[in-house]
Amino acid sequence: MTDAFIYDAARTPRGKGRPDGSLHEVTSLALSARLLNAVKERNNLEGHAVEDVIWGNVTQVKEQGGCLARSAVLASDLDQRIPGLSINRFCASGMEAVNLAANQVKAGAGSAYIAGGVEMMGRVAMGSDGAAIAVDPGLAMRSYFVPQGISADIIATEYGFSRDEADALAIESQRRAAKAWEEGRFSRSIVPVLDQNGLTILDRDEYMRPGTTAEDLARLKPAFKEMGEVMPGFDKVAMLKYPHLDRIDHIHHAGNSSGIVDGAAAVLIGNEEFGRAHGLKPRARIRATAKIGTDPTIMLTGPVPVTEKILADSGMSIGDIDLFEVNEAFAAVVLRFMQAFQTDPARVNVNGGAIAMGHPLGATGAIIIGALLDELERQDKTVGLATLCIASGMGAATIIERV
Numbered sequence: 436m437t438d439a440f441i442y443d444a445a446r447t448p449r450g451k452g453r454p455d456g457s458l459h460e461v462t463s464l465a466l467s468a469r470l471l472n473a474v475k476e477r478n479n480l481e482g483h484a485v486e487d488v489i490w491g492n493v494t495q496v497k498e499q500g501g502c503l504a505r506s507a508v509l510a511s512d513l514d515q516r517i518p519g520l521s522i523n524r525f526c527a528s529g530m531e532a533v534n535l536a537a538n539q540v541k542a543g544a545g546s547a548y549i550a551g552g553v554e555m556m557g558r559v560a561m562g563s564d565g566a567a568i569a570v571d572p573g574l575a576m577r578s579y580f581v582p583q584g585i586s587a588d589i590i591a592t593e594y595g596f597s598r599d600e601a602d603a604l605a606i607e608s609q610r611r612a613a614k615a616w617e618e619g620r621f622s623r624s625i626v627p628v629l630d631q632n633g634l635t636i637l638d639r640d641e642y643m644r645p646g647t648t649a650e651d652l653a654r655l656k657p658a659f660k661e662m663g664e665v666m667p668g669f670d671k672v673a674m675l676k677y678p679h680l681d682r683i684d685h686i687h688h689a690g691n692s693s694g695i696v697d698g699a700a701a702v703l704i705g706n707e708e709f710g711r712a713h714g715l716k717p718r719a720r721i722r723a724t725a726k727i728g729t730d731p732t733i734m735l736t737g738p739v740p741v742t743e744k745i746l747a748d749s750g751m752s753i754g755d756i757d758l759f760e761v762n763e764a765f766a767a768v769v770l771r772f773m774q775a776f777q778t779d780p781a782r783v784n785v786n787g788g789a790i791a792m793g794h795p796l797g798a799t800g801a802i803i804i805g806a807l808l809d810e811l812e813r814q815d816k817t818v819g820l821a822t823l824c825i826a827s828g829m830g831a832a833t834i835i836e837r838v
Contacts, residue, residue, distance in 0.1 A: 437706045439537035440717035441835065442547075444805030445473055445626050446700035449640045449793040452556035457637040458628060458697040463492065463499045463555045466628065466699045467507035473626040474549055474701050475512055478715055485705075486545025488519045489536050491528025491552030492797035495521065496564045499555065507553075523797075526764065527726070527823045527831035528552050529700055530800025534724035534833055536704045546712075547705030552797035555697045561796065568731070568827050579676040579732040581669040583826060584659035584687055586734035587765035589673050591686045593733065594771050598686035601766035602652040605691035605790045607780075608763060612787025613645035620786055620813060624805050642694045642793040657685035658692065676732045691766040696793025700801035719808050722818070723749035723834040730828050735768050737830020738822040739775045745820070745832045753778070756834070757816035760803040762823040763788035772822070785810050799823065804833055811837050 447470060450458030458466065467490065474480070490504035504519030524531040529552035536548035568574050569582075581589070591601065615621060616639065627638035663670040663683055670683045710717050725745035729737045738761055746752060753776045761772045761783055773783060786806060789799060800823055807819040822832040 436541045437543060439540040439704055439706065439721045440710060440838065441702055441719045441721065441808060442705055442710060442715045442717055443474060443478055443703040444808055445470060445477065445624050446798070446802050446805055447626055447628050447698050448637045449642055449696040449698040449795055450637050451642050452695035452697050452793070454557065456557050456697060457641055458555070459557050461628060461636065463503060463553050463559065464506055464510050466555065467503065467553045468510035469628060470551070470626055470699045470701045471507055471511040471513055471549060474703050478703055479713060483514050483516045484713065485517055485547040485549050487548050488517060489522060489532040489548060489550040490519060491522050491524070491532045491800065492554055493523055493525055493528055494554070494559045494561060494564045495523055497559055499559045524829065524831065525826040526762065526796050527800045527825045527829070528797040529802065530804065530821065530823060530831050530833055531726070533702050533704065533801055533804055534831070537721040537724060540704055540706050546709040547703070549701055549703055551699065551701035551801035553699035554795040554797040556695045556795060557697050561695070579672055581673055581732060582659070582662065583734060584692070585663050585669045585673060585683070586732065587687050587767050588659055588663065588683050588685045589677070589733045590735060590767040590771055592680060592682070592684045594774060596686065596767050596770045600770060601686050601691040602649055604766045604769060605652060606647055606649060608784065608787040608791040609643060609645050609647045611785065612643050612791035615786035616640070620809065624809055640792045642696050643791050647690065652690040655688040655690050658688045660685035673732060687765050687767065691790060693764050693789035693794035694792070696795050698793070698795035698798050700798040700805060702801050702804060717838050719835040719837050721833065722836045724832070726829065726831045728829050734826065734828045735764060735824035736771060737824045737828065738768065738772045741830030741832045742776065742820065742822055745834060749834060756818055756820045757782065758785060758807060758810055758814070758819040759783045760807045760819070760821040762794065762799055762803055763790040764794060764824050766790065768824050800831065804835065808835060
């Protein structure tokens with residue numbers, strides 16, 4: 436098998452996912468096409484330069500429905516002979532697009548791909564596509580379904596994380612993100628979003644709240660307490676599954692959970708011959724990929740077993756990893772990862788994460804791979820691991836190595 440290299444990684448800024456967000460006027464199609472054009476221009480790609488565009492998006496209805504990947508190719512300046520594949524592995528869709536592309540390159544099924552994803556959460560509401568695990572009573576009862584926020588609170592209860600710990604992680608995410616922007620650490624990857632007149636709509640993540648204090652967070656009410664304890668009483672469902680728990684500690688709220696935002700990200704992946712043919716220097720090798728299924732009720736613990744799996748599959752240990760990107764879906768997810776592997780917090784989400792900058796579902800996996808690569812280069816480190824928790828109980832991971 437041949438090596439799969441990352442030649443470029445780009446993303447849009449993340450806009451607030453609501454009607455007054457800066458990107459609200461932009462469709463998923465337009466944002467995707469904008470990013471595909473940026474990858475084409477940044478790397479001088481002409482003609483049928485890549486085998487396919489693999490594009491993740493989670494809520495595949497309305498303007499995000501159909502095969503958005505193919506629509507984005509046709510709306511962009513890419514050659515129409517390049518097809519498109521839309522995929523959905525919930526929050527890991529962007530990462531799975533990258534992993535799928537890398538593994539096809541490794542197997543010789545094409546010399547290069549553009550992979551990534553998009554989610555316009557302010558235009559196409561999360562959950563508006565329905566989900567069998569939530570709406571089909573047979574499956575919901577069989578799997579002891581609870582919403583993700585309840586799952587995050589179950590993790591906090593099961594593994595002993597307090598609200599103060601979760602809030603401290605959230606404040607640090609805000610501080611790190613603000614510092615990263617101040618120091619221009621995202622400058623290589625950011626593709627500003629322009630209107631049809633070429634005027635800038637957004638060139639900076641706008642969800643951040645860098646002045647957040649512990650006192651600010653202490654005033655926020657737990658977001659999932661009522662749905663857990665009152666209606667429809669999901670805490671009781673969880674305790675049927677986990678009878679050793681006599682309560683669920685509801686520690687998560689809007690300030691220590693990921694933000695609802697709009698955004699897109701793309702990664703250019705190819706083999707060595709592709710780079711030589713286009714005069715491009717590889718930035719990193721995709722060393723390993725992995726995915727796994729986990730308990731669907733606690734749901735969000737996937738980063739731990741999938742990291743164990745990817746390390747075992749690649750003959751590595753946790754000590755071989757220089758930096759980590761663990762998606763900040765909820766504070767407890769990252770706290771559990773650091774607890775399980777006894778990782779130094781200074782090496783995890785160095786430039787903040789989704790609590791500070793937001794979580795555009797279909798794009799986030801590609802975003803954190805790009806962020807990991809940028810930071811490995813900034814610190815002159817070698818190996819990084821990116822991982823996400825996934826709805827319905829799954830995990831995904833990617834290990835990259837600078838070249």
